[in-house]
Amino acid sequence: MDAQVKPLKPVPSDIPVTRPSREEAEAAVRTLIAWAGDNPNREGLLETPARVAKAYGELFAGYDQDAGEVLSKTFKEVGGYDDLVLVKGIPFYAHCEHHMVPFYGQAHIAYLPHDGVVGLSKLARLVEVFARRLQTQETMTAQIIDAINENLGPRGAAVLLEAEHMCMTMRGVKAHDVKTVTHRFTGVFAEDRQEQDRFFAMVGHR
Numbered sequence: 001m002d003a004q005v006k007p008l009k010p011v012p013s014d015i016p017v018t019r020p021s022r023e024e025a026e027a028a029v030r031t032l033i034a035w036a037g038d039n040p041n042r043e044g045l046l047e048t049p050a051r052v053a054k055a056y057g058e059l060f061a062g063y064d065q066d067a068g069e070v071l072s073k074t075f076k077e078v079g080g081y082d083d084l085v086l087v088k089g090i091p092f093y094a095h096c097e098h099h100m101v102p103f104y105g106q107a108h109i110a111y112l113p114h115d116g117v118v119g120l121s122k123l124a125r126l127v128e129v130f131a132r133r134l135q136t137q138e139t140m141t142a143q144i145i146d147a148i149n150e151n152l153g154p155r156g157a158a159v160l161l162e163a164e165h166m167c168m169t170m171r172g173v174k175a176h177d178v179k180t181v182t183h184r185f186t187g188v189f190a191e192d193r194q195e196q197d198r199f200f201a202m203v204g205h206r
Ligand SMILES: [Zn+2]
Pocket: 096, 097, 098, 099, 100, 101, 165, 167, 168
């Protein structure tokens, strides 16, 4: 009998491959320092691999965080308030997945509550969950709005990110003061142009 050929299981992109040890990570940083042309054994750089590994723990903490957990607690006693909730100007610092160079800016998030609201600081934390990963601005925009829809089930949601990408300002085309803007609308915001305009006006766009 022929053995069934098992198809190779695709590796889900959100599950990291086996994490290397701290020592392996530090060795990799030493390799990159040497690749850049410097001497990883000179005094000023001796502790750098350890510092970089530690900094990565903070800069990429999002991999160990869960959006559903952040948005799990909602409040229903809001005095019947059901109009737009907008949190604007949430600062974020992310790293582009193409060059591992920072891109940073502000996130503006709005939603029309359906069954309760979430603590305002939770929306800032939600942005952190996705910013502290290797990202593209487009993916991050989609992930934020998807998490809001999945966990809050609002009548509509709007997310706008504006950011400066260091991989554009420092290298390549060296475009200064260029802001990349991405936005996404769902529910009432996707259907109703007036709601979109209201959102743009409130966040100061156009
Ligand atoms: Zn880049």
